[in-house]
Amino acid sequence: MKKLLTLALAAVLALSLVACGGSGSIKDGTYTAQYKEPSHDWTEYLSVTYKDGVITDVDFDAKDANGNLKSEAETSPMDPLPSEWIPQLEENVKAAGTADKIEAVAGATSSSESVKVLMAAVEKQAKAGNTEVVLVDNAE
Numbered sequence: 001m002k003k004l005l006t007l008a009l010a011a012v013l014a015l016s017l018v019a020c021g022g023s024g025s026i027k028d029g030t031y032t033a034q035y036k037e038p039s040h041d042w043t044e045y046l047s048v049t050y051k052d053g054v055i056t057d058v059d060f061d062a063k064d065a066n067g068n069l070k071s072e073a074e075t076s077p078m079d080p081l082p083s084e085w086i087p088q089l090e091e092n093v094k095a096a097g098t099a100d101k102i103e104a105v106a107g108a109t110s111s112s113e114s115v116k117v118l119m120a121a122v123e124k125q126a127k128a129g130n131t132e133v134v135l136v137d138n139a140e
Contacts, residue, residue: 031050031122033119038064042063042070044114045063054097099117
């Protein structure tokens with residue numbers, strides 16, 4: 001029984017050390033990743049703000065060459081309009097917390113995949129505490 005208790009305490013200690021994270025933990029701040037090149041005339045980006053290791057704000061969108069935001073486009077060949085699915089995708093990022101758990105949004109398959117790639121870059125920057133915008137190679 002004493003041996004079992006000792007093993008259990010050792011396991012709890014090991015898990016608490018892993019949970020504290022050290023160099024792998026998320027640093028508070030706002031981190032941004034964006035694609036290097038536009039795709040279909042839009043350059044997608046993702047900004048994520050962390051506080052105490054938790055996502056507090058997400059801004060996912062795309063800009064055209066004139067700085068117009070895709071979420072504000074009044075016309076689009078997409079159905080539903082980006083103004084409808086972008087907020088849902090932002091909520092999915094916030095709820096998931098990590099790139100590999102982000103749920104796609106129906107009708108926005110390409111951008112759902114893009115946000116996962118950008119989130120992986122954001123996570124890397126957040127662990128390093130590097131708030132410079134990271135440019136991600138387009139996966140085309």
